[in-house]
Every structure is written in structure tokens, then in C-alpha cells.
Amino acid sequence: MKLLTGNDLPSGDVIWWTGTGWSRHVEDAGDVGAEGDPIAQAEEGARRVTGPYVIDATGTPDGPRPAHIKDRIRALGPTVRLDLTLKPSDPTAGSWVI
Template sequence: MIILTGNDLKTGDVTWWTGTDWSRHVDEAVDVGADGELIIARETAARQVNSAYIVEATKDENGVRPAHIKDRIRAVGPTVRPDLGLKPADPTIGNWVI
């Protein structure tokens, strides 16, 4: 599975491509296949996202999980104070082992 991540241009929040827009919740990310670079170019030009890039991920009954540790941390928030992290749409996301 190939997903996209970047930062919201106005807030700096970590965002994930949903197929139509950007979401703060990784579980809303969709597989972009080979279209990742085209979507990034279009969304960057529209000033919707900053520093977007392609991420390998898996999806199973627990949701979408980025393959690389850096992107898993981006998905759930700070590791030193988990209480300050993003409150996920799916409460089981806190069960991840980063």
C-alpha cells in the first residue's frame, strides 16, 4: 500500500491523503498506487500541503500502519508525552507498538 503524508500549509499539522482531501488521521489514508507523485504535485501547487511525500504502509483489521518508524510516530504524535498526541479517530491506535 502506498499512501501520502505532508503538513497542512496553514497549521503545520501532519496530514494524510484521503483520496479527496487531507486528514489528520492516518486511518483515513487511501492507497494512491502509482499516482502519488501526480497527487503531490497537484496538492502542492494548490497550496494545500507542504513537504508531501510517499509512504509505504500496510492495512489490516487494525487500520493503516506506516512501514517506517518515523511515519508511525508522525501518525500518533510525540513519544515523550503520549497524552499530548493526536487523539485518533480510532481509539485502538494507542495500542500500536511503535
């Protein structure tokens, strides 16, 4: 599975390609397969995302999980306090990072 990620141009937030647009939540991300690079170029050219790149991921019952620790951390949100994660009420929010 391949995911497309980057940063939202106005806010700098980590965003994930859903297949039709961008989401701040990795579980909304869709498999881009071999089409990731062309989508990234088009979206960056339209100034909807900055620094887009394709990553490897695995599918889980809760949605895709980035294969690399760097992208797992990016998907979770800030690491300084678990209450600042994208889903602070989720008791398992930090359990899959490492």
C-alpha cells in the same frame, strides 16, 4: 500499499491523503498506488500541503499502518506525552509505534 503524507500548510500538522482530501488521522488515508507523486505535485502546487511524499504502508483492520518507524511516529502525534497523541483516550495509542 502506498500512502501520501505531508504537512498542513497553515498549521504544520501531519496530514494524510484520503482520496478526496486531507485528514489528520492516518486511519483515514487511502492507497494512492502509482498516483501518489502526481497528486503530491498538484496538492503542493495548490498550496494545500507542504513537503508531501509517498510512503509504504500495510493494511490492518484498524486502517493503514506506515511501514517505517519515522512515519508511525508522525501518524501517532507528539511523543513527549501519550496524553498529547491525536487520540489520547485510546489505550493502545502508543503500542504500535515500535
